Amino acid sequence: MPVLSGLVCVHNEEARLAECLTRLAFCDEIVVVADRCSDRSEAIARNMGARVVSGIFPVEGLRKEAGVAACRGEWIVELDADEAVTPALAQEIRETVARSDAADWYQVPVDNFVGAQLVRHGWGGSFGASSVARLFRKGVKSWKSERVHPGTTFAGVYGGRLNNAILHKVDDDIADMVQRLNRYTALRGQDLAESGKIKSLWDDLFRGVRRFYKCYVSRKGYREGDMGFLIAIMAGLYPLLSNLKAREIRTLSMQPTLHAAGSAVISFDDTRLGHSA
Structure with missing residues (x-):
């Protein structure tokens, strides 16, 4: 059976990290990348047995690459802290990894929630996705340098789309x-x-x-x-x-810096605004 790693990248996610990691218990290991966390995210991850990579990563792609490098598994399932794996999806991922000899990466459906409302249709245009490539062999997926939702490239063979969905709490x-x-x-x-x-x-x-x-x-x-x-x-x-x-x-x-040499300094007369000394 191939080793499966769960990967989560976070920044101050103490409120929802524990549930996300609990849902990844079916993995052989969990790696958490903590980017400039000032809350209890790192402590929660360590207490739950995850291996933590702590650092400062200017863009999302660098966080992901650091996390992948720390994973020991041949296969990686990647989540965000506001996402969760259902038992049915966990079983499907395990079965897919066990029998995947030719394929290298898979798309996973996403059930997106706004509050308690499940919104299945209409996502797209860099504002939401109904399917994401989150199951892949280590070394197959790479990220570009955009600050939000960076583009990705894949070096391996596409294996298709899984049947069960990731649960994603998009917005409150x-x-x-x-x-x-x-x-x-x-x-x-x-x-x-x-x-x-x-x-x-x-x-x-x-x-x-x-x-x-x-x-x-x-x-x-x-x-x-x-x-x-x-x-x-x-x-x-x-x-x-x-x-x-x-x-x-x-x-x-x-624009020139305020108060730079030769620049005008704007002053206000408080009395004209109805204030007195």
Whole structure:
């Protein structure tokens, strides 16, 4: 039987890490990469028998690569702290690994939850996924350098899609979803600003409309009611907001530092604002 490693990369995930690791007990070992954790994440991982890799990783891909390097198993199942493996999926993974002589990596379905609501349809456009490549042989998967949801490449043979799904707590509620959109587009904006690959406004609008259609119509987001419409809107806004933030970053980087030599200093007269000394 091939050795199977469970891999989880975290940053301050003490509230949900224990459940994630408990669901990985079917693995022969568990590796946790703790990136700049200031909470109890590392202690929880060690207390549950995981091997911990602690460090500072500027981008997600470096965390993943460090975790893979620490894994001793021939096969790796990769999770995030907000994800969980069901008993049925655990059994399917074990059976797949045991009989996989030719294949090197597999897609795994994802059941995404917003709060307690299961949202099966309409995910996409860098805002959510209904299937992820999380079961692979060590050395087969590699990550690119983007700050959020980095692209991946695979060196081996694709084995198909498993039947059972990962359970993914995407967001707690709509407010959490909006905050995630803001966070993701800020990180994507930094990538675009650094690379210089900033799109035009019209290109952003076209891509946004295309993504909305893809999520709401092609991927049947309409079947999820209001939530499907909202997810499609978020996916459509993603490229527009990312590029607007990239342009803002580039503009700010070109402005002179406040109080630099020769720059004007702006002062305010408090009395004009209704304040007295």
